[in-house]
Amino acid sequence: EVQLVESGGVVVQRGGSLRLSCAASGFTFDDYTMHWVRQAPGKGLEWVSLISWEGGRTYYAESVKGRFTISRDNSKNFLFLQMSDLRTEDSALYYCVKATGSYPYGMDVWGQGTTVTVSS
């Protein structure tokens, strides 16, 4: 079974740092682009970042550029999101998402999410 399990979400103070992890299983992890997508309470989906299959190419939403870093460990089937200089508007449920095979910007498997709360 294809599965993505996120962890690392906690309550953190404004200006603080945090690293989210995502454990992937059930598929050949290093064949696929991976994404992070977030959803603030009661709001819509917001794409955060993506990383290519080999980790050589990374892209970020303007709202997190320079503060967040996406990375992956293909030997251990893990995806990460290092978050720094956190703002209250970063509070959200963060989803780890697998890209579709033929369409790297499409997303076919979603984790259940991990909640980040940034307190002021």
Next chain:
Amino acid sequence: QSVLTQPPSVSGAPGQRVTFSCSGSNSNIGAGYDVHWYQQLPETAPKLLIYGNINRPSGVPDRFSGSKSGTSASLAITGLQAEDEADYYCQSYDSSLSGVVFGGGTKLTVL
């Protein structure tokens, strides 16, 4: 303000056909980038409904269909059922932003 524009709500009676619009621009849908659609049931993670504009993943009923024309895309649901009540999001890629973009989502109410 989302780069892709979706109406906030749509409603329909059981058995009816409803459509969801997704309006973009020449830097995303109009530039030829594919559109994908997601269904998010209450308190659950989103689920891929349509990928590559018109394709259904295995397990998605053929009541769901997607189309794309110019700078817009649409999702249609025929034979509406109570369990279709959810939020629906379109998504594409935007070359001017060099990133993935989502619509603001449309809430479907089954009357």
